Amino acid sequence: MTPRTGNKPAFRNRKFFSPVMIGLCLCGCVYAGESANEATEKESELESIRYLIKNVQGNIKEAQGESELLQKELKENEIAAADALLILGDIEQQIKTGGNHLLDLGKKKDIYQDSLAREREHLVYQIRSAYKIGRNDYLKLLFNQEDPALVGRVLTYYDYQNRTRVNRMNEIARQLAALDQIEQTIRHEAETLQQLKNRQTEIIDQFNTSRTSRKEIIERLHFYIEEQGLQLSLLQENERELERLLLQLRDEKTDTIEIYEDIPPFNSLKGKLKWPVPGQITKRFGSTKKGGKLRWQGVIVSTDTGTDVHAVGSGKVVFADWFRNLGLLIILDHGDGYMSLYGHNQSLAKNTGDWVLAEEMIASVGDSGGQTLPGLYFEIRKEGTPLDPSLWCQDIARR
Known part of the structure; x- marks a missing residue:
């Protein structure tokens, strides 16, 4: 900016310094001293206000930072809770499927047990019939030369009865093995089902703990928001x-x-x-x-x-x-x-x-x-x- 030019102000000429002027100057000096004191006080007040503003801004920034941390904590908590619910839903479906499978195995076991009981009854009947005929009658018939055709038919009958007994005994053995396999499967399924139920209990406990923690986070978050006027x-x-x-x-x-x-x-x-x-x-x-x-x-x-x-x-x-x-x-x-x-x-x-x-x-x-x-x-x-x-x-x- 270009400095101003021209005549110097009149008060700078010494011949104007009369006693009246000196008095006025003295009064001005006193007034200037008072203005300086007032300015110092205003500057001090301004500094105090600036300090308060800076302090409030710092508090707000700190509260916002705390709010962000709580938001992050809330996010992790709610995502974990959602994951727990998904796992819980999957476990509940497995428990339902496993329970239905156990019911089917139980029905299958009942069918095998009924069939096994019938086979045993038939086998007992055949054994009793064979016992009634007796070995001696079989030998008598074998050496009877009066009617060879009858002997052939009776031998065929005895052979049929023997094969039937053997088949029934084999069938009983097969059903016993199948029944044993079913019972092992039932025990295994029951153990798996119990493990799932235990896991279900753990997940429910984790979810409940997460919900309790979430409530505390929300209360802290709302406190900071309302306390610092951040809403x-x-x-x-x-x-x-x-x-x-x-x-x-x-x-x-x-x-x-x-x-x-x-x-x-x-x-x-x-x-x-x-x-x-x-x-x-x-x-x-x-x-x-x-x-x-x-x-x-x-x-x-x-x-x-x-x-x-x-x-x-x-x-x-x-x-x-x-x-x-x-x-x-x-x-x-x-x-x-x-x-x-x-x-x-x-x-x-x-x-x-x-x-x-x-x-x-x-x-x-x-x-x-x-x-x-x-x-x-x-x-x-x-x-x-x-x-x-x-x-x-x-x-x-x-x-």
């Missing part, structure tokens, strides 16, 4: 994270609904879709969230834990994993820019890349994502823009 900022960050995910999925998508034949375009189904679960809508699209500054971009349908979640339309699973705030989340791409989102699930029945048909079961209702009550979070979007699900789905009571 609004976290809600905003959650929305930004979801927006980023959907943008990424739109960029990555390739073919979608074209794989299916005779399936109407998703946009032609407006007002005709069935809700993914039965229940009561407790959070409606467009209603304000806690704090009043953000609005719901989907709906929450309250229903029982474990309720089957159905796809509202045919499409491809483009995301099936745990996601911040929404817990176990599954996203379907229906083509033409349409997507549907299903959050807070207890477990997921599909994997990324799977194709599903309308009304196919894709998940089960839960409270993942740090929720305290079970329910499904459901969204429909077009090119990332949230749409009101109630305009697309029929009366919720119809499912």
Whole structure:
């Protein structure tokens, strides 16, 4: 900046320093001293305010860091719980199959035992008959030369009886071996079944422990959020994270609904879709969230834990994993820019890349994502823009 030029100010000329001027200068010096003191005080106050701001920012950053750690801990906990449920479901199916197999083996054992009893009765009868005829009668008949033809027929009969007895004894031996094998199989199946039941008990205990730990995590998380006033900022960050995910999925998508034949375009189904679960809508699209500054971009349908979640339309699973705030989340791409989102699930029945048909079961209702009550979070979007699900789905009571 160019310095100012021109005549020097008049007060710099010495001839103007009269007694009056000196007095005025002295007064000015006193006033200047007071202004300097006040400025020092203001600067001190400003420094204090800056320190408080820095301290608050540090607390907020620390709380956000703690919140992130708790979110990570919650994610690990809920994924472990979901895995435990899947294992438990598999074990329960094995127990059911093993129990049915044991019942079949038991019936088969009864059949063999009944058959074995009959064979033994026949063998006893034959032995008694042979005993009544006696060896002496057999020898008498053998040396009887009066009727050779009769002797031949009787010998044939005796030979038949002997072979029948031998066959029955062999059959009894075979059935005894088969029965012994069945009994060994039953013992083995029973042991396996007991091991499965023991494993089932372990998994249930692990799941219950996980749920208890999850409750503690959620309480700590809510404490930090409310204590530090992070609710609004976290809600905003959650929305930004979801927006980023959907943008990424739109960029990555390739073919979608074209794989299916005779399936109407998703946009032609407006007002005709069935809700993914039965229940009561407790959070409606467009209603304000806690704090009043953000609005719901989907709906929450309250229903029982474990309720089957159905796809509202045919499409491809483009995301099936745990996601911040929404817990176990599954996203379907229906083509033409349409997507549907299903959050807070207890477990997921599909994997990324799977194709599903309308009304196919894709998940089960839960409270993942740090929720305290079970329910499904459901969204429909077009090119990332949230749409009101109630305009697309029929009366919720119809499912």
